[in-house]
Amino acid sequence: MMNSRRCVRPEVVGALCDILTPYVCCEYIFRLSGVRERADKMVYAIQSTTTSDQAAVTKAIRAALGDAVEPHDVTSAFKQYLRGLDQPIIPPANAQAFKDALEQSRKGDTAELASAVASLPPGNRVALQVLMRLLFQVSEESKSNLMDARSIGVLVGPSLFREDPSTAAVGVRQHSEIITALIEHFPDIFESNSAEWAEFVDPATGKTFYSNKIGNYTQWDVPKVLRPKVTSPPPKTVHTEEQTLPTGWTSITDTEGRLLYVNTETGQTQWTKPTMSTIQSHRSSAPPQKPLPKPGGAPTPPPKTGTTPTPPPKRLPTPPPKTLPNAGPSSPTLSPAEPARTDSPPPPPPQQSTTPPISPVILPHPETVRAVSPPPRSTTPPASAPSQHHHHHEHHVKKPSTSKSTKEVQPATTPAATELPATQQPTTVAPPVAEEPPKTVKISGWMFKDGGGRMKGWQRRWFDLDPDRKTLTYSKTSGSTTPKGVITLDQASVTNEIAPGKEFSFTLRTPGRDFHLQASSMPDQQAWMHALRCALPKS
Numbered sequence: 001m002m003n004s005r006r007c008v009r010p011e012v013v014g015a016l017c018d019i020l021t022p023y024v025c026c027e028y029i030f031r032l033s034g035v036r037e038r039a040d041k042m043v044y045a046i047q048s049t050t051t052s053d054q055a056a057v058t059k060a061i062r063a064a065l066g067d068a069v070e071p072h073d074v075t076s077a078f079k080q081y082l083r084g085l086d087q088p089i090i091p092p093a094n095a096q097a098f099k100d101a102l103e104q105s106r107k108g109d110t111a112e113l114a115s116a117v118a119s120l121p122p123g124n125r126v127a128l129q130v131l132m133r134l135l136f137q138v139s140e141e142s143k144s145n146l147m148d149a150r151s152i153g154v155l156v157g158p159s160l161f162r163e164d165p166s167t168a169a170v171g172v173r174q175h176s177e178i179i180t181a182l183i184e185h186f187p188d189i190f191e192s193n194s195a196e197w198a199e200f201v202d203p204a205t206g207k208t209f210y211s212n213k214i215g216n217y218t219q220w221d222v223p224k225v226l227r228p229k230v231t232s233p234p235p236k237t238v239h240t241e242e243q244t245l246p247t248g249w250t251s252i253t254d255t256e257g258r259l260l261y262v263n264t265e266t267g268q269t270q271w272t273k274p275t276m277s278t279i280q281s282h283r284s285s286a287p288p289q290k291p292l293p294k295p296g297g298a299p300t301p302p303p304k305t306g307t308t309p310t311p312p313p314k315r316l317p318t319p320p321p322k323t324l325p326n327a328g329p330s331s332p333t334l335s336p337a338e339p340a341r342t343d344s345p346p347p348p349p350p351q352q353s354t355t356p357p358i359s360p361v362i363l364p365h366p367e368t369v370r371a372v373s374p375p376p377r378s379t380t381p382p383a384s385a386p387s388q389h390h391h392h393h394e395h396h397v398k399k400p401s402t403s404k405s406t407k408e409v410q411p412a413t414t415p416a417a418t419e420l421p422a423t424q425q426p427t428t429v430a431p432p433v434a435e436e437p438p439k440t441v442k443i444s445g446w447m448f449k450d451g452g453g454r455m456k457g458w459q460r461r462w463f464d465l466d467p468d469r470k471t472l473t474y475s476k477t478s479g480s481t482t483p484k485g486v487i488t489l490d491q492a493s494v495t496n497e498i499a500p501g502k503e504f505s506f507t508l509r510t511p512g513r514d515f516h517l518q519a520s521s522m523p524d525q526q527a528w529m530h531a532l533r534c535a536l537p538k539s
Contacts (some may be wrong), residue, residue, distance in 0.1 A: 006047075010130065031147060089131070102174060114192065129215045188405060248264055413532055470536075497516075504525040
């Protein structure tokens, strides 16, 4: 007869998930192992309870945890409990339905996965939904805990299935993919039925919360299935340039990308976009035109002497031509082929310029240039563009000195040289600020410590560094007032010596013993080594 204590119990899964919910942001949750003794104590407390009341089970587990709740201890107990069940949450009889639905889930279709979930026994279905909800919340905080849906699927998948040993390698990969899909599409698979939700109002705050009848959990956020569907507005009609112009007008682009508008009937061109209002105002102000002669009739006689002929149509002025970048007063300008102006007098003939040629400026020798880090590139100016060189360095060079090392940079065409005006003198760069000595840092966290003996091995301990007292204490739990040991740092040193097979480890040397410590990641290792070196006495 199957032991009822080793069957799937939704109240146990719910109690463990309730304890872990506040710690979903914990780094490497479900990946790092906790203390074996504490995990065994929690599993024993779970198996000792016979009630189906989730609150009572939660109370029993918290009693086994004690005052300090370490999430890695709880996750270790969670996985140990799942692996010790007589039948997994997803029984072998239902596993094939999940494998068949896996291919459709890869294409984004979760209907078959939802059907596979609905085919589970009622207790297993509730337990799976509650567990997947927790794992979905963990994956939503992947930036903080560094655990995405795929990583969680690899770690938790083997605890939810039982596989034939002959196909274990293929089965583990499929199990991981199935759990990953269940996590990623959790709202669509488990919470897609609006009838499973009930809405309540908290009498204390007046806020609305929602209860799931299947999973027996509550939440403040509106479930996805109950959110109002937002209908996207109809796409706006995008009119092209030709569609927005009046009849008879078109637009062309010149070599510089500017739009020129042309009237195909009259040949008129202009730079401003024509509209119906401007065309009507132009027609009302234009003088009346004489009717054209009829075909075969007498030709129109020439105008009488003394009469004023009709002036030609005016055209809009040409926009000012663009100037080449960094060009001087005598540099050529870019002007596209455009209609000539008829409403302005012709330009006067060119005159000889009486302005003396622009003289080059005196720049400091490249050896006098000093820049703030990072070091600048080569400061040797090009021989053909002195003005550009001055523009590039006007904020990065010292004030020109009168020493002999200062050289004059001159173009080949102008031998004269003048100094810069007072308003254009280069500014002086302030020297870099001296680096302050490192400050002491208080740091605490979990690390593994070599026990120093063959039987003790590596043990996970909570470390607290006190740079004022020059001590490093370690305890079994965080916040403990009775540490397991105290390391004095008066004559200690920190080295990069790595213990064999222990990544991210380092060595703290003291006169009496060498302590081999292992951090959980490279940034943690660097942080601990830096803090310890800052706390060491200065020789």
